[in-house]
Amino acid sequence: MPGDHIRNIKVLLSENGFSNNYQIIPLPQSGSERQYFRILFSESGETECKSEDRPESVIASFNNDISENIANYSFTQHFRSLDLNVPEIIAKDRSYKYFLIQDLGDVTLFDLLGKKKNTELLKKVISDLVKFQVTGIRDLDIDVAYPVKEFNHRSVMWDLNYFKYYFIKPHNIDFNENILEDNFITLAKELLKSECDYFNYRDFQSRNIMILNDEPWYIDFQGGRKGPLQYDLISLLYQVKANISDETRGMLHSYYLSELNKLVPGKVQMFEKYFYYFRYFRLMQVMGAYGFRGIVQRKSHFLQSIPLAISSLEKLMSESSLIDKVPELAGVFEQIVNLNYKRYNTEKNLLTISVSSFSYKKKGIPIDISGNGGGHVFDCRSLPNPGRYETLRDFTGNDEPVITFLKDQKEMMEFINNTKNIIDQSVNNYIARKFNDLQVNFGCTGGRHRSVYCASLTANYLRKTYPDTNVILTHHEL
Numbered sequence: 001m002p003g004d005h006i007r008n009i010k011v012l013l014s015e016n017g018f019s020n021n022y023q024i025i026p027l028p029q030s031g032s033e034r035q036y037f038r039i040l041f042s043e044s045g046e047t048e049c050k051s052e053d054r055p056e057s058v059i060a061s062f063n064n065d066i067s068e069n070i071a072n073y074s075f076t077q078h079f080r081s082l083d084l085n086v087p088e089i090i091a092k093d094r095s096y097k098y099f100l101i102q103d104l105g106d107v108t109l110f111d112l113l114g115k116k117k118n119t120e121l122l123k124k125v126i127s128d129l130v131k132f133q134v135t136g137i138r139d140l141d142i143d144v145a146y147p148v149k150e151f152n153h154r155s156v157m158w159d160l161n162y163f164k165y166y167f168i169k170p171h172n173i174d175f176n177e178n179i180l181e182d183n184f185i186t187l188a189k190e191l192l193k194s195e196c197d198y199f200n201y202r203d204f205q206s207r208n209i210m211i212l213n214d215e216p217w218y219i220d221f222q223g224g225r226k227g228p229l230q231y232d233l234i235s236l237l238y239q240v241k242a243n244i245s246d247e248t249r250g251m252l253h254s255y256y257l258s259e260l261n262k263l264v265p266g267k268v269q270m271f272e273k274y275f276y277y278f279r280y281f282r283l284m285q286v287m288g289a290y291g292f293r294g295i296v297q298r299k300s301h302f303l304q305s306i307p308l309a310i311s312s313l314e315k316l317m318s319e320s321s322l323i324d325k326v327p328e329l330a331g332v333f334e335q336i337v338n339l340n341y342k343r344y345n346t347e348k349n350l351l352t353i354s355v356s357s358f359s360y361k362k363k364g365i366p367i368d369i370s371g372n373g374g375g376h377v378f379d380c381r382s383l384p385n386p387g388r389y390e391t392l393r394d395f396t397g398n399d400e401p402v403i404t405f406l407k408d409q410k411e412m413m414e415f416i417n418n419t420k421n422i423i424d425q426s427v428n429n430y431i432a433r434k435f436n437d438l439q440v441n442f443g444c445t446g447g448r449h450r451s452v453y454c455a456s457l458t459a460n461y462l463r464k465t466y467p468d469t470n471v472i473l474t475h476h477e478l
Contacts, residue, residue: 005098009037009060012098016091024060034063038103058090059101066096067146072222073099074144082135084128085217104217110206113242122248125209125216126256129201129236132218133229134263137199142226151196151227156188156281163284166291172363173335176328183326190325191228191281194274195267200227205239229260229271230278238279240286240308276320283313287336295367303369310337340474351430352470353462355440357397357455359447359477366476368439375439376426378419380450384409387449396478397452406453416457423458427466447477 006024013022018041027036037060063069073096079086087102109125112118148155161184168175201221208220233256236242237249244252257268287309294302314337323330356366360381368374386392386402395402406412423440430438440458444451452475459473 005035005037005062008062008093008098009039012060012091012093012100013039015093016100027059032063034061036061039100055103057103059087059103061099061101062097064097065146068222069096069099071144071146071224074141075221075224078140079132079136079218079221082131084131084136085215086221087217087219104210104212104219107211108207109209109211109216110239110242112211113206113244119248119251121211121214121216122252123255125236126233126252127259128216128218129204129232130256130259130263132201132204132221133198133232134260137197137226140199145225146222148225150225151192151200151231153188153192155225156191157184159281159285159288160184160187162288162292164288166289166296167284167287168332168336170291170295171336171339173332175332179328180332183329186326187277187281187322187329190274190277194228194230194278195270196226196228198227198229200225201232201235202227204232204235206236206242207239228274228278229267230275231282234275234279234282238282238312240305240312276316279316279320280322283309283316287313294369298367298373300368300370300373303367306369310339313337340476350468350470351427351435351438351466352472353427353438353440353466354472354474355455355459355462356442356474356476357447357451357478358441358443359445359451360443361445362447363476365443366439366441366474368437370437370439372435372437372439375441376419376423377441377443378415378454380415380442380444380454383411383415383444383450385445385450387446392449395449396475397449397454398456398475398478402449403453406450412450412453416454419454419458420461423462424465427462427469431466431469447475452478 009024010020014020018039021042023040023042025038025040027038029035039058039060041056069092073089073092076086076089080088087104090100090102092099109121112121142149164180164184201218202223202225203220204218208218210217210219233253237244237252257271260267260271287306290302290306290309293299294306313333317333317337321330322333352370354368354370354375358364358366360379365374365377384406386395386397386405389405392402392405397403397406426438440455442451442454442458455473455475459471462469462471
């Protein structure tokens with residue numbers, strides 16, 4: 001398939017007057033399945049375009065979803081007609097799958113946040129957002145919007161169930177599904193009471209705002225639809241990794257309302273009335289995405305964002321509770337903020353060794369949120385099982401009766417010595433290479449006896465043997 005992409009891009013370049021003097025560089029994928037390539041033209045390359053008009057580089061994109069591509073193409077032409085900074089589409093092929101797009105570089109607004117005074121830049125972004133929402137919806141061909149034309153009950157329920165199936169259930173949160181569904185319907189009704197006659201950009205966050213010549217440029221609006229105002233401002237100001245201060249958020253929130261009032265006066269009360277509902281809703285949608293991209297697809301960027309999203313939820317709950325209107329959902333939130341996710345605050349180049357016990361039959365091998373992709377997994381199921389003895393069944397691997405039983409088993413001591421040799425090799429190598437994370441997992445059938453004993457023993461050994469490391473012990477079934 002990569003070879004097919006290169007060949008098809010070359011055809012598209014040739015059909016649009018570009019010579020063969022270029023280099024095609026694949027770019028990393030992010031959250032979507034779209035694929036991007038940077039085309040770098042050589043100094044000596046000639047095109048049929050005038051030399052002063054020829055760009056030094058362009059972006060080639062491939063997306064198999066033609067309906068999404070049509071929406072993106074139509075929206076782009078419309079927004080450019082309004083002088084909004086969206087990238088020019090230079091060419092497209094007949095299949096509507098390959099595009100040549102203006103290259104906006106690699107710097108995003110996210111890269112600049114917190115690094116310098118950027119108040120004026122952020123205000124410019126806020127002003128542009130209001131234009132997208134209020135002016136951008138006028139005469140927009142909303143019929144091409146994909147997958148839905150408007151923010152409605154069905155689309156809200158899609159996002160809420162996305163959160164349920166990809167975040168709540170994979171984390172084994174306890175809830176009454178029938179009551180939770182009723183709570184979802186209640187929340188959807190509250191959200192839909194807000195005015196929904198504007199352009200809902202859908203993913204207006206700092207990674208989708210490119211900075212070119214000190215100006216913001218906007219990408220990834222192909223999922224836009226007719227919808228509410230609050231969602232997009234929240235997407236920008238409360239992006240979990242953006243680390244925008246409360247003071248800056250407050251200033252930008254006020255600035256947004258003043259800019260909105262210039263174009264559509266009298267909407268402030270409506271905007272504020274439903275603002276917190278949309279904060280919860282956007283965070284739930286984001287957590288669903290993190291669950292799917294992180295837990296299901298195992299993409300480290302999204303796994304690393306889960307603890308930050310949980311912290312954002314905890315802060316939101318302290319500011320505004322939904323317990324009166326949606327008590328079952330509020331109970332779900334309470335369990336989420338108590339999930340066993342830890343963000344390791346370690347010194348630079350200090351190795352964190354995460355030691356865990358787990359059950360193969362229940363939650364399975366623990367997720368590595370460090371971005372290292374995982375580590376050692378040792379199967380304890382070949383060892384004598386205390387759970388088969390009635391006198392030991394109700395104890396765990398941290399209790400003296402089970403500890404005494406396992407210490408007397410020859411197989412256990414051989415197993416522990418073997419695992420120590422393997423782990424020692426990794427730890428010494430990781431320290432020498434200044435790596436930051438190593439995961440060590442012990443699994444058994446129930447995750448309560450053999451794996452707990454091995455994990456605890458190993459964690460104690462590592463703390464004594466390697467005092468300059470940060471050892472974190474977690475028992476997932478206790």
